[in-house]
Amino acid sequence: MALEVSRIQVVKASMVLTARNFFADPQWVIPSIIAPFVFTLVALFLFSNVTGPILLYAVLGGGMMGMWGTTVYGSGESISFDRWNGTMECTLSAPSPLIWIVLGRVIWNTLEGSINAIFILVIGFLWFRVGVSLADPLLFAASTFVTFLSLSAFGTLLANVIVLSRKGGFITNGIEIPVYIATGTMFPIGLLPFYVGAVSYSIGPTWGIDAIRKAAIGSYVGQLPFSIFVDIAVTIIITVVYFAMSSVLMVRVEKIAKRNGTLGDF
Amino acid sequence: MLLCVTHKRIYRDANGGSRLAEYCVETRDLRREYLNRNFFGKVKSRTNALSGLNISIKYGELFGIIGPNGAGKTTTIKILSTLLLPTSGSAFVLGMDVTHDLYRIRKRIGIVFGGERGLYNRVTGLQNLLYFSDLYGVPPSVSRKRVPELIEMVGLTGRENERVEKYSRGMKQRLHIARALVHDPELMFLDEPTIGLDPAGARDIRGIIKQLKKDGKSILLTTHYMFEADELCERIAVISKGNLVALDRPSGLKKQVRDITLVELHVYGDSRAVSSSISELPSVSRVFSEDSGDRTIIRIQTPDGSEVLEKAKVIASQNNVRIIESSIKEPTLEDAYLRMVEE
Numbered sequence: 244m245a246l247e248v249s250r251i252q253v254v255k256a257s258m259v260l261t262a263r264n265f266f267a268d269p270q271w272v273i274p275s276i277i278a279p280f281v282f283t284l285v286a287l288f289l290f291s292n293v294t295g296p297i298l299l300y301a302v303l304g305g306g307m308m309g310m311w312g313t314t315v316y317g318s319g320e321s322i323s324f325d326r327w328n329g330t331m332e333c334t335l336s337a338p339s340p341l342i343w344i345v346l347g348r349v350i351w352n353t354l355e356g357s358i359n360a361i362f363i364l365v366i367g368f369l370w371f372r373v374g375v376s377l378a379d380p381l382l383f384a385a386s387t388f389v390t391f392l393s394l395s396a397f398g399t400l401l402a403n404v405i406v407l408s409r410k411g412g413f414i415t416n417g418i419e420i421p422v423y424i425a426t427g428t429m430f431p432i433g434l435l436p437f438y439v440g441a442v443s444y445s446i447g448p449t450w451g452i453d454a455i456r457k458a459a460i461g462s463y464v465g466q467l468p469f470s471i472f473v474d475i476a477v478t479i480i481i482t483v484v485y486f487a488m489s490s491v492l493m494v495r496v497e498k499i500a501k502r503n504g505t506l507g508d509f
Numbered sequence: 510m511l512l513c514v515t516h517k518r519i520y521r522d523a524n525g526g527s528r529l530a531e532y533c534v535e536t537r538d539l540r541r542e543y544l545n546r547n548f549f550g551k552v553k554s555r556t557n558a559l560s561g562l563n564i565s566i567k568y569g570e571l572f573g574i575i576g577p578n579g580a581g582k583t584t585t586i587k588i589l590s591t592l593l594l595p596t597s598g599s600a601f602v603l604g605m606d607v608t609h610d611l612y613r614i615r616k617r618i619g620i621v622f623g624g625e626r627g628l629y630n631r632v633t634g635l636q637n638l639l640y641f642s643d644l645y646g647v648p649p650s651v652s653r654k655r656v657p658e659l660i661e662m663v664g665l666t667g668r669e670n671e672r673v674e675k676y677s678r679g680m681k682q683r684l685h686i687a688r689a690l691v692h693d694p695e696l697m698f699l700d701e702p703t704i705g706l707d708p709a710g711a712r713d714i715r716g717i718i719k720q721l722k723k724d725g726k727s728i729l730l731t732t733h734y735m736f737e738a739d740e741l742c743e744r745i746a747v748i749s750k751g752n753l754v755a756l757d758r759p760s761g762l763k764k765q766v767r768d769i770t771l772v773e774l775h776v777y778g779d780s781r782a783v784s785s786s787i788s789e790l791p792s793v794s795r796v797f798s799e800d801s802g803d804r805t806i807i808r809i810q811t812p813d814g815s816e817v818l819e820k821a822k823v824i825a826s827q828n829n830v831r832i833i834e835s836s837i838k839e840p841t842l843e844d845a846y847l848r849m850v851e852e
């Protein structure tokens with residue numbers, strides 16, 4: 244009987260393996276806990292004169308940066324990890340499309356990133372006494388979730404680049420900072436030149452992060468002049484587009500790598 | 510099937526794949542070229558890794574490809590296991606075209622690469638096997654039973670819950686074989702599975718390969734150890750620089766180098782006249798002599814060992830040279846191999 248490879252089975256297995264790999268390396272503490280913590284600390288020092296909502300804005304910025312860092316890094320690294328671990332060929336020789344394997348990894352990385360974000364908020368609340376309540380906890384949870392999804396999707400797009408070339412690591416390292424800026428994680432988008440702003444609008448997390456802030460801070464005037472529901476809807480649409488693009492690209496990438504004989508390079 | 514119109518005898522097997530009646534692997538003029546590019550992507554040079562390989566492997570056969578480093582063994586395995594596209598020519602695995610039926614082929618083949626590669630070192634052996642079971646879509650109810658059996662088969666029982674990084678080189682290689690078996694493939698590609706192992710570790714792997722053969726798997730094994738191919742394989746393809754230089758049963762390959770049967774004579778006395786007379790015998794290809802303490806060793810290369818030895822004895826006694834000992838050395842497969850790949 245021919246085996247039907249179940250997508251959910253593959254995504255789940257891949258996610259679990261990535262999590263196991265993650266916890267097996269004690270260094271995970273550094274990017275996941277220490278780095279976001281330091282980001283928050285710096286943000287709080289920068290905004291030391293302000294109070295209330297603006298402080299929360301700063302803390303959210305730190306937290307989101309934690310998410311971004313681990314997602315962009317993690318999804319890129321989890322593929323290049325396969326390259327130097329020598330598991331690229333074994334992974335690709337399985338009869339399941341690569342997108343499902345990558346998706347499992349990226350979901351784990353983003354999950355881990357959003358746990359960082361919550362960790363940051365908890366530090367902010369408990370230690371620095373930033374704010375006391377979220378304006379709308381339910382919408383906050385919903386917008387965090389879709390942001391998380393769009394981060395996953397973005398991660399899969401990056402993963403394609405990684406598989407394609409051994410120069411991929413260089414590309415993800417370089418993309419991280421512009422992404423912080425373009426998504427308005429660090430500065431409000433309004434401060435950016437127009438063409439960078441245009442890029443910002445096409446990135447799902449930009450909308451998601453704005454939605455998170457709108458849900459968290461009652462008095463927050465969004466970087467994007469839309470209601471939170473529009474933000475969430477657009478985030479979802481962009482996310483779906485990302486995933487669709489990813490899976491198409493991935494098939495293409497695999498073909499090119501097979502033609503060039505670069506699958507096993509490390 | 511559209512893809513297989515060139516084949517005459519095709520039937521559909523239980524898995525829905527079309528299948529040649531006789532061969533589980535068939536390549537036709539298989540070529541693979543690598544472009545070596547410089548930093549800017551310009552093509553610097555080309556490597557012909559395979560220049561027109563033709564092999565056919567029967568169902569249930571244990572077929573060996575032997576060749577020195579860089580001969581094209583891994584390239585062949587990668588093409589057959591759908592990980593690399595041929596530059597030209599065609600390859601059919603289980604009756605399916607390697608460039609089209611990727612997933613259907615992958616479900617039915619198992620691939621083992623030699624060396625440290627292919628495992629997740631930070632997790633346990635068991636977790637590795639369960640992960641790959643999921644990747645191959647093996648139902649959990651099946652893998653729960655099969656995985657312990659595989660662990661048993663490769664002799665890792667009791668160690669399956671340790672992290673792979675704690676395994677010895679040999680244990681890793683055995684786990685790697687188990688990994689390739691999680692979906693119970695009917696055809697196995699083993700690419701230098703004993704490379705870098707100590708003799709005991711290599712023997713364990715050869716034992717497992719014999720077991721796989723007994724279990725009815727078709728196997729393509731590559732190696733650069735001739736004795737290994739001799740011990741395991743029913744037929745051996747010798748390749749060198751991307752070309753097939755011989756394809757035969759081990760006994761047939763040995764026959765091809767019959768002329769390097771070596772007759773060795775240990776003699777006392779002045780042997781120069783003897784050597785030159787022997788070298789004039791019709792079936793002798795070469796004669797070497799070497800002083801060794803009080804005696805001289807004469808080595809004679811010939812396809813007809815026993816006949817030449819008789820004639821040499823006569824020549825020696827005619828020249829009053831005493832033979833202390835004599836022997837005939839049949840060529841080993843190693844000799845055959847070395848000669849073929851050096852030519």
Ligand SMILES: Nc1ncnc2c1ncn2[C@@H]1O[C@H](COP(=O)(O)OP(=O)(O)O)[C@@H](O)[C@H]1O
Pocket residue numbers: 503504505543544545556557558576577578579580581582583584585
């Ligand atoms: N990805 C690659 N790019 C360029 N050349 C390659 C690549 N892979 C293999 N080669 C070259 O192709 C030839 C055959 O390699 P390979 O199939 O790995 O040989 P073997 O496995 O028999 O040692 C060698 O000359 C090798 O250097």
Ligand SMILES: [Mg+2]
Pocket residue numbers: 582583584700701
């Ligand atoms: Mg090789």
